[in-house]
Amino acid sequence: MIRVVMFDLGLTLIDAHDKPFAHVAEALATIKALKAADGKRLRTCLVSDFTMAEPPNAAQKARALFTDYLALLAPSGLRPFFEPVQRCITLSTQAGAFKPSRVVFETALRRLQVKAALAECVLITENAAHVKAVRSTLHMKALQFGPAGAAGVDFSDWSQAPALLAHLIAPDHASAAHAGNTHAAVTARLAAQGMTVTALEAGAQKGHLKAYGHAWHPVSVPGEPGLQHVHMTVPVDADVSLGPAGEVHAKVNAPAREHVAEATAFAVSLAANQQIGPPGAPRAAGATHEITTDASGQRRLVRKRFSAV
DSSP states (O other), rough: OEEEEEOBTTTTOOTTTTOTTTTTTHHHHHHTTOOOOSSOEEEEEEEEOOOOOOOHHHHHHHHHHHHHHHHHHHHGGGGGGGGGGHHEEEEEEHTOOOOOOOOHHHHHHHHHHHHGGGGGGGEESOHHHHHHHHHHHHOEEEEEEETOOOTSSSBBGGGHHHHHHHHOOOSOOOOOTHHHHHHHHHHHHHHHTEEEEEEEEEEEETEEEEEEEEEEEEOTTTGGGGGEEEEEEEEEEEEEOOOTOOOEEEEEEEEEHHHHHHHHHHHHHHHHOEEETTTTTTOOTTEEEEEEEEETTTTEEEEEEEEEE
């Protein structure tokens, strides 16, 4: 039974510029919500090779190195996923050995205060040699992250990681935790494709699901220059299937024409009633909506308050 997930940091969670890979934060949040087969919360920790503290005063040096490591981790924004750090982060210097030595992972379990065998742990790393070693020598499970198409890589998009872990937790789908884990994993994968899931139903075939929710879709209001190709939320559905390793294959379907027409009519009504305020300016008394621009440059019509009064 899988109880613990251990993450590498460099080139696994963060790139060569110390920036998190796409969808890492969302994946970590989802993974922390997964359940083991016994229904208990899956435990997660960070296990990193770092500068080894040498005698004399090795213990004091190790504490200083841990502080240095936390300072390096902070800009990534990932520290909140591994709190409290004294339990959820283990460095090689604290174990007196580098990965993939057994003692590193056993030290991580002791710091995490979890009674689990290494066979109940999953290591996620980009290091192919570490993956091979923990699988063959320590009997741990492992998932290798890396570029799409590279030899041995299990996933190249972090939005797939929760689904792969859900499959390792319950490969036969028999666990009571499977349904909840699958829902969380599919939700995370579809979120990466721009869809917010509100409901998930079993499909007609085994391993097939139907998802319902909403997504941002472009609309244009005639005669309103500021409302050309602005995105609004509309209902959508998606066809989902699970691959042999649990990976999620999902196709978000185009919204129905009537839903797009309804969204457009709503935008027309807002504009006619002067309920769309200028972006960044103090909100007018009657404005309930505003056009914002997200990080990708997409213009979105968003509700800022419910009452025009």
